[in-house]
Amino acid sequence: MNTIDEQARTISDWLIREGRFLVPTAMIESLGWRLRAAGLVVDRMSFSLRVLSANVLALAPMWRPNMPLELRTFDYVDRDAGYYDRSPFRAVRESGEPLALDLDVTPxxxxxxxxxxxxxxxxxxxxxxxSFSDGNFNALTLASRDRDGLKDAIPMLNAIGPALASVLEIFTSKRVLRELLSTYVGRGPANQIISGTTHRGEVTRIRAAILFADLRGFTAMTSALPPEATADILNRYYDLVVPEIAARGANF
Incomplete structure (x- = not known):
């Protein structure tokens, strides 16, 4: 029977040698099954991954055995709803240590x-x-319907943490790059640039429409309000406008 350290080394080696070459959904799916094969009764695995986006704070992919991967988001529009303040992510971020809960006795x-x-x-x-190399905090959660199903979860997650963080940072960095390029050149050309199929001197034509949206009286308002209040108004305006436009396929 392999020890947790041996199993963790096997998973870490797989992440670096093979997992990083998979698409994110396939990597997450395979990781879930590998953790189960290592003895953890993982019935639910989810991530919270910070991203650079106009309307999304973090991505939250969720894996469950034999079910389609579910992709949730934590949106800017909900940032003041208190979800983070009431979440275990905050406790883990502040302590810097993993957290394990027996839900039978957790209030x-x-x-x-x-x-x-x-x-x-x-x-x-x-x-x-x-934790990513730029200091951004992210998190992984596991849940089990077996009370003892995650008894080795913390040593396992501590052991595979560096390799997993490296792979996830690659995935999120690529997404950030794609989002930034898409803002300026559109999604199609951005994918071409990232894949290396676009070179200097090439010309790509796209059909595009540009929307200009202004706030009435904005110049006078910024002259009268402190910078913090102006930024708050812009954020609220953005939260109203951006999600509706992005839902219809626009780039920001």
Missing amino acids: DEMFGIIPELKADGYRAYAVAPI
Whole structure:
């Protein structure tokens, strides 16, 4: 029987040698099954990954065995709703240490997600920090319907953490690059640039429409308000306009 250290080395080696070449969804799917094969009864695995986007704070892909990968987002429009303040992510970020919970004895009010986890039949929950080289905080969570299913989760996550962080940083960096390029040249040309199929001197023609949206009286308003208040108004305006336009395929 392999020890946790041996199993963790095997998973870490796979992440670096093979996992980083997969598309993110396939890597996450394979990681979930590999953790189960290593002895963790993982019934739910999710990530919180910070991204650079006009309307999204973080991506939250969720894997469950034999179910399609679900992609949730944490949006700017919800940043003041208090979800983060009531989440285990905040506790893990502040402590810098992983967190393991026995949900059978964890009070519902400890974190906002606890009632949801219990309602879905989960009995064990673990959260581990994932730090990128630029200092950005991200996190991985595991949940199990077996009370003892995650008893080795923390040493496993600590051991595979560096390799997993490296692979996830590659994925998110590529997404950030694609988003930035798409803002200036459109999604099609951005994908061509990233793939290396576009070179100096080439010409690509696209059909595009540009939307200019202004706030009435903005110049007078900025002259009268302090910078913080002006920024708050712009953020609120952005939260109203950007999601509606982005939902229709626009680039920002």
